[in-house]
Amino acid sequence: LPLVTELDLPTFDYADPTLVGEGFHEALNELRDRSWVARVDLGYVLLDREAVDWILRAREARMPAIELLELQGVTSGPMHEQLSGNLLNLHGEQHRRLRSLVEGPFTPRAAQRLRPAMRRHLEALWAPLADAERCEFVSALAKPYPARMIAEIVGAPIEDAERLGTWAYWLQSVFDPSAVAGAAGEIERAGKEFTAYVRELLATPRPPGGEALLDTLHAAMAEGQLSTAECVGLVGAVLIGGVDTTQAQLAHTARLLAEHPEQWAALRDDPDLIPAAVEESLRYEPITPFTARLTSVDVTHRDVTFPAGTVLIAAAVSANHDPAVYDDPDRFDIRAHRGSAKPLTFGAGPHYCLGASLARAELEEALSFLVERVPHLELDGPVSYGTPPGVYGLHEVPLRLSRTPAGAAAG
Numbered sequence: 375l376p377l378v379t380e381l382d383l384p385t386f387d388y389a390d391p392t393l394v395g396e397g398f399h400e401a402l403n404e405l406r407d408r409s410w411v412a413r414v415d416l417g418y419v420l421l422d423r424e425a426v427d428w429i430l431r432a433r434e435a436r437m438p439a440i441e442l443l444e445l446q447g448v449t450s451g452p453m454h455e456q457l458s459g460n461l462l463n464l465h466g467e468q469h470r471r472l473r474s475l476v477e478g479p480f481t482p483r484a485a486q487r488l489r490p491a492m493r494r495h496l497e498a499l500w501a502p503l504a505d506a507e508r509c510e511f512v513s514a515l516a517k518p519y520p521a522r523m524i525a526e527i528v529g530a531p532i533e534d535a536e537r538l539g540t541w542a543y544w545l546q547s548v549f550d551p552s553a554v555a556g557a558a559g560e561i562e563r564a565g566k567e568f569t570a571y572v573r574e575l576l577a578t579p580r581p582p583g584g585e586a587l588l589d590t591l592h593a594a595m596a597e598g599q600l601s602t603a604e605c606v607g608l609v610g611a612v613l614i615g616g617v618d619t620t621q622a623q624l625a626h627t628a629r630l631l632a633e634h635p636e637q638w639a640a641l642r643d644d645p646d647l648i649p650a651a652v653e654e655s656l657r658y659e660p661i662t663p664f665t666a667r668l669t670s671v672d673v674t675h676r677d678v679t680f681p682a683g684t685v686l687i688a689a690a691v692s693a694n695h696d697p698a699v700y701d702d703p704d705r706f707d708i709r710a711h712r713g714s715a716k717p718l719t720f721g722a723g724p725h726y727c728l729g730a731s732l733a734r735a736e737l738e739e740a741l742s743f744l745v746e747r748v749p750h751l752e753l754d755g756p757v758s759y760g761t762p763p764g765v766y767g768l769h770e771v772p773l774r775l776s777r778t779p780a781g782a783a784a785g
């Protein structure tokens with residue numbers, strides 16, 4: 375069987391900063407249509423749904439979070455420490471043990487119970503915009519809303535949500551190699567401040583009978599199931615995983631619906647379409663378009679052998695647009711029947727996103743809140759795109775918020 379190193383493969387620069395928006399999709403779709411595997415600077419990228427699903431579930435490969443950070447020259451310090459204890463970086467028994475300690479607030483049932491809190495935060499954030507005719511959606515809602523929810527779930531004061539959001543942004547950016555190179559100072563400072571903050575939260579006595587994540591973790595520490603360092607790592611994983619991601623997905627969801635006003639109108643007329651709209655946004659624009667794996671032994675897939683020590687980038691974005699799985703995959707359509715194949719936006723296998731149910735519920739509540747208040751949604755200027763590696767966010771989504779449906783008589 376051929377070694378991947380011997381194959382004549384197309385090459386791809388997945389960190390090319392000019393590739394955003396539709397151009398990003400076009401480049402990846404074209405690449406996937408040529409080959410299921412292509413060469414990138416660090417190793418190889420897997421492009422179709424079958425290959426991406428395979429590598430995410432493969433027991434012979436793990437997330438090289440620390441190795442990728444070390445490649446950027448960060449070999450010690452608070453950031454290194456924080457990432458070492460992140461669930462994504464852990465494996466086997468240690469991963470299972472620690473993940474089971476934080477699963478409680480993230481089950482589908484727990485996400486269901488949090489819906490009234492989501493509404494409460496949406497109402498508070500929307501109050502200043504109640505009569506506005508335009509808004510910048512990222513700063514108004516997409517950014518503060520998930521940070522407030524995570525503060526509530528963790529058991530941190532809501533006033534700290536903004537700080538938590540800023541730390542999450544920098545901590546999350548370690549998954550984007552170009553960001554590490556450009557902002558090592560900010561990332562290190564965020565790691566240091568965040569670790570000190572969590573240690574202080576842990577040292578503060580908890581009110582009896584509390585149900586926040588910190589209460590559970592406090593109890594686990596008291597029973598000797600968890601060290602302080604492990605606890606800091608777990609709170610970090612939830613914070614890193616749960617703020618920037620949902621923010622970015624919500625911003626893209628609003629952007630996609632504003633670009634398709636007739637679909638917004640359909641949502642307004644039939645709110646039962648909301649879960650399908652969330653699912654279609656997750657499929658169409660996965661804000662985690664790439665993740666990475668490192669093979670620990672030689673592995674063979676589709677008659678190609680990847681030697682031990684190979685870095686493989688799993689491209690959820692081209693997998694989610696695979697025409698072998700989805701009809702007309704490059705059309706954003708909340709009414710399309712997409713079949714049973716779930717998008718790979720939340721990953722697959724042992725590291726499947728801990729917060730998937732929470733994120734879906736947050737996105738659904740935000741859409742249901744907005745369609746009740748904004749009958750007609752449109753872009754009010756150009757969208758400012760972030761870069762896809764790491765978390766693919768949007769810096770700005772200017773929206774026009776017409777209070778009457780398009781075509782309806784005002785007043």
Ligand code: HEM
Pocket residue numbers: 430437461462463473480611612613615616617619620623660661662665666718719720721722724725726727728729730732733
């Ligand atoms: C739309 C929003 C979100 C997206 C697209 C997303 C995406 C992902 C993906 C792709 C992974 C797996 C990465 C890999 O296997 O390499 C992951 C893991 C993870 N996510 Fe999310 N996520 C989102 C929201 C959240 C939320 C709200 C939380 C809050 C708890 C969260 C916490 C985590 C954690 C802790 C992991 C690591 C799980 C483990 O290693 O066992 N995520 N997420």
